[in-house]
Amino acid sequence: MPDSGNLKSVDASQRPDSQSQVRVYAMPPREGARPVEIVQGFLEALTSDDPKFAMARKYLTKKASREWNPGESTTVLADGPNTDAGNAGNDAEGSRRYSLTGRQVARVDEQHAYRPDDAPYTQTVHLSQDGGPGGDEWRIDKPPPGVVLGASDFQRIYRSVNKYYFAGPTGAGVGGRTGLVADPVYIRQRIDPLTQTVKLLLEGPTNWLRPVVVSSFGSGMELKNPNAPLALDDHNRLTVQLNSRSDGAGQTRCKEMAAQMLFTLQDLTPSGVEQVTLQRSNGSMLCVLSQDRAETVAAHRSADRPDYQYFVDEKHRLVRMSANAGSSVDPEPVTGVLGTGDQPLRSAAVSRDEQRAAGVSLDGKSLYTGSLLGADGLGKARLRSKAKSEEDRLSTPSWDSRGNLWVADRDPKRPRLLWLDQGEGDPVEVDVPALDGNIEEVRVSADGVRIALLVEKDGKKSLWIGRADRDEDKDGKPEISVLDPTPAAPQMEEVTAMSWAGASRLVVVGRESGGVQQIRYVQSDGSVLPRTALPGLTGVKEIAASEDERQPLVAHSDDGIVRLPTGSQWQTVVKDGLAPVYPG
Known part of the structure; x- marks a missing residue:
């Protein structure tokens, strides 16, 4: 036993994960x-x-x-x-x-x-x-x-991994050719996960995501020796030799391939992969890409750390506070018309570059947009709902990565999902052909390709993920669709709030059948990772998370506006406020 030194508290939750050690x-x-x-x-x-x-x-x-x-x-x-x-x-x-x-x-x-x-x-x-x-x-x-097993065995044997592909030209709201989109898959976590994951990346995107993404790895590209395991060297560098289909790839394309591989493998090891070297079939070097250069080749959206968190205060103004959990949390009104209180708000959204904002009026009837960089006037409403009840009007809006705005009009007589080009164009009604129910809330992922929808049917709300698709009619006008919606939290009988919280992860507030309200993380493919329940909070009405997983959660609860720094408990920011959001 040590007889000197300071005492240090130990979090009991830091003990080893006994289940993951079982073989x-x-x-x-x-x-x-x-x-x-x-x-x-x-x-x-x-x-x-x-x-x-x-x-x-x-x-x-x-x-x-x-x-x-x-x-x-x-x-x-x-x-x-x-x-x-x-x-x-x-x-x-x-x-x-x-x-x-x-x-x-x-x-x-x-x-x-x-x-x-x-x-x-x-x-x-x-x-x-x-x-x-x-x-x-x-x-x-x-x-x-195939294989059949129980859910507990599945969680012990398999793990979720994000493959990354480039956003394609048909994805609505996609931020260009360099934007990466996560494609979650499950691998057997103890059976050479590195080689498994690389092979799956080379095989291409899953069928659900394939229509809106592209891979720089061409058709037929495989490992030169598929039976030889891949391994990192002592400096966490990976060398991958490809077959002859890769021999003619130029430097630009090769580095795109290496970027896809780097981001795909980043969570497989505790310290990540520092460098990827791709080789031709004859063993000569095709290209090298290091982790610190990968961001110049491919925009990994969740790597963008927001400067501020936002919410609507008791004066119905849009206010902001530092997104750094260690900084002062004193809220201040945003610059611009939405921070003056001249137009009372009940919800708002901030563009991903934090230069513009959209706000829904206190009665839920009107949608306004404004700059966060100057003192421009309010201008006319971009959209108006005709619903009689305030609760049946406009939802909280959401910005995609191209600067376009999405919002749901919950009018029972004409429920619609709407898209506004750059937040200022004429509203375009989005076609959601396979959705059974009315859209209550909408959140666009950082990559702009996937849309999270809170859907109400028979008095209960459920969470769905759809694939955004953009086309043009014969006159060149945009045609926007959300296709192939899939359930994202099927284990919950009702979901009351949600937000994107990573490349393929969401945080949801809801309850299982016969249970009480809980907050937990779910995957966009509908799976639930073990031990992802969060500390309880009373009466959660809204929740916001950043795609940067290092940022604290923010919620509107019975305790007011609260936030949850990593490894801590919920902390009250202000007693009065609503509609917390991160950029997006």
């Missing part, structure tokens, strides 16, 4: 094992860290082993598959049938993309008595498709 080793079938043991042993082997499922294949006949493709899909069940022996059926002498049942919550497809899917799960497993070393052992000749 499961599969066991081969024992001689003379009964059919139910073979089925259960096979399912247990699927939860192991066996790289190629070699042990799981020992439970299959030789023919079934050749045909079974574990990479086809991963089905996630709430509590794992039920293999009750009472489900066994006897087809004939020397054959058995088992029904696997459970509640499916999600499916990971062959591209490793996660999609929520709440449905009953039923699959048949067939066994025959013609396998094994002696030829008369029970073996599975018809396994279930």
